[in-house]
Amino acid sequence: MANPLAIQRPTLLLDRSRALANIERMARKAARSRVRFRPHFKTHQSAAVGEWFRQGGVEAITVSSVEMARYFAQHGWQDITIAFPANILEIEAINHLARQVELGLLVESAETANFLAQHLSSRVNIWLKIDTGYGRTGLAWSDLNAILRLAEQIEAAPHLSLRGLLTHSGHTYGARSKAEVEAIYRDSLAKLVTGQERLATAGFSRIELSIGDTPSCSLVDDLSGVDEIRPGNFLFYDLMQLQIGACREAEIAVALACPVVAKHPTQNKLVIYGGAVHLSKEAIRSADGRPLYGYVAELGAEGWGPRLERACVSGLSQEHGLIEADDETVARFNVGDLVTILPVHSCLTVNLMGQYRTLDGETLLCMERS
């Protein structure tokens, strides 16, 4: 069994050429649609991978925390939106960042706007977080009076510069076809436009629209209705996106290489070193409703091959993974071999692993935990 990288323990492999192709495809679509491409860097959390975007012409980025904004600011990024409801307890770090970079924050309440008005010491861009149906957080898209009141409050505050309306249509993750995703996108866009028009009639003339979910950005051909897209996961994709139909298997750009540590042919089972602390407990459901924690592929000299159809990761504990497979697949592997696991949710796997090994053996680090 091939082990070209002399891997000894769970190792997150990164297929650079697939990731670069994913970046290029999304950048081309953004250019064609004439929208700003502000990729979400929470997916990779790595300055080295960030450079691939910079070489692709990207200048503006999205992150999910103040800490991550600080990390990428230290690596030369000058235009950063923190796509998470502004956490007022971090005001000191926010002020520090706002002096260094063009900073964007999300606001969805009068309380937060009021606090920022009183405590910000430099100008920041403010995006109103709008809930267009996902139901996680944000101002209800239909509460146009609340949107207008908040816009006026922000406009009146010295350091707050209203930039636009922002949504994350996370309900596309429940879709299972291009048509379903397109329908959610059109619906979300129409709802954002309603808010934009309401603000326009009150004199707010340059309100931008920003969307972010990878399914919409991957499957909607023309994104020209918005001003900005913020996809992140498309860089690596994963089984969730595959299940939605937002990617092909051959576009998945990360996989976890795992040593086989035990073999139970009579139970049609392999035990791997690779568990919840490597892959995360995120699961999709199999056709018969059981949780699946990954697909299985063989590692060759050029990377991992196609998914082995008759094998899947059916269980995870802290460090163990259980692969259920047919006789033939189990027979193919021995203790000490490597298997590769296509992750269910690449963002969480990357966050746990904290580094990558490219197929040509380079190690790329992510930001450190602090």
Add this chain to the structure above:
Amino acid sequence: MANPLAIQRPTLLLDRSRALANIERMARKAARSRVRFRPHFKTHQSAAVGEWFRQGGVEAITVSSVEMARYFAQHGWQDITIAFPANILEIEAINHLARQVELGLLVESAETANFLAQHLSSRVNIWLKIDTGYGRTGLAWSDLNAILRLAEQIEAAPHLSLRGLLTHSGHTYGARSKAEVEAIYRDSLAKLVTGQERLATAGFSRIELSIGDTPSCSLVDDLSGVDEIRPGNFLFYDLMQLQIGACREAEIAVALACPVVAKHPTQNKLVIYGGAVHLSKEAIRSADGRPLYGYVAELGAEGWGPRLERACVSGLSQEHGLIEADDETVARFNVGDLVTILPVHSCLTVNLMGQYRTLDGETLLCMERS
């Protein structure tokens, strides 16, 4: 709302007095039962917390990876069992460790035993991993011929020293009462004893028995049937253990302090900064079958209070947590307040957070990712 530690972002609080009481209770039970107390350090992953055990008289420990063994060896631990099927790809690091410390490895196949026989350069203790019903991995307890053959193979190898039979009765996690856990413990023990007796008739006279699961170690009053216990989770406990009945809520020793970042009273919802990258996606089920990712408590000057009965964490994305609560509970919190979340699975939360803040404000670090 109290924020005595000036917390700004998700922070793992550690109630030292609860943890010390948990250690003392388990150490007393082990002493009373005359069994070796070899606690599993994967739960805390911290040299500083390890010292609390050392002060309690502990000398032998369990870990879940070679990397973790190396970390604790560097911090002065001299008797370490890696309670995971030996990963032969790490033979170099294993040999390095075996020169430094009294090392225990788990073996469950002729292939692994054979490889170790050929490649080990120092003596190690070998535990045969036995499956007594959990079904994750190990030699089937009933396959007495296989157990005997493997014991003989190990005994014949120069650096392998057969120490005993080891099991993890993880199926106690499906139990919901002391009686159920006791029944599983008795059953597992009887199965181990069957193997021990078979080996005794073949001349293996000093075969020890080792068990590990926190539910058994917490709920079985007299553990004198085994030689060694390896519980880990009991140090902090969590909602899984609470659901089993293995702990009381007041024994849970870690909780995640999270800023409230949005509030949706009409939806009975609070949004917190605290998501899957902090708590993990491990869930328990509510009475009506929905996933629950944590219980909610208020933070006071002396630590967190009792669980708020009418609130729970009902959803997690990468950085967001959603709390569903009744009107009164929602009204109690404002943007910028802190809530504390009792985790579903403390081991995974600790692994993600990588450090603790004690209630008196000390920061304790875990091993670093490498």
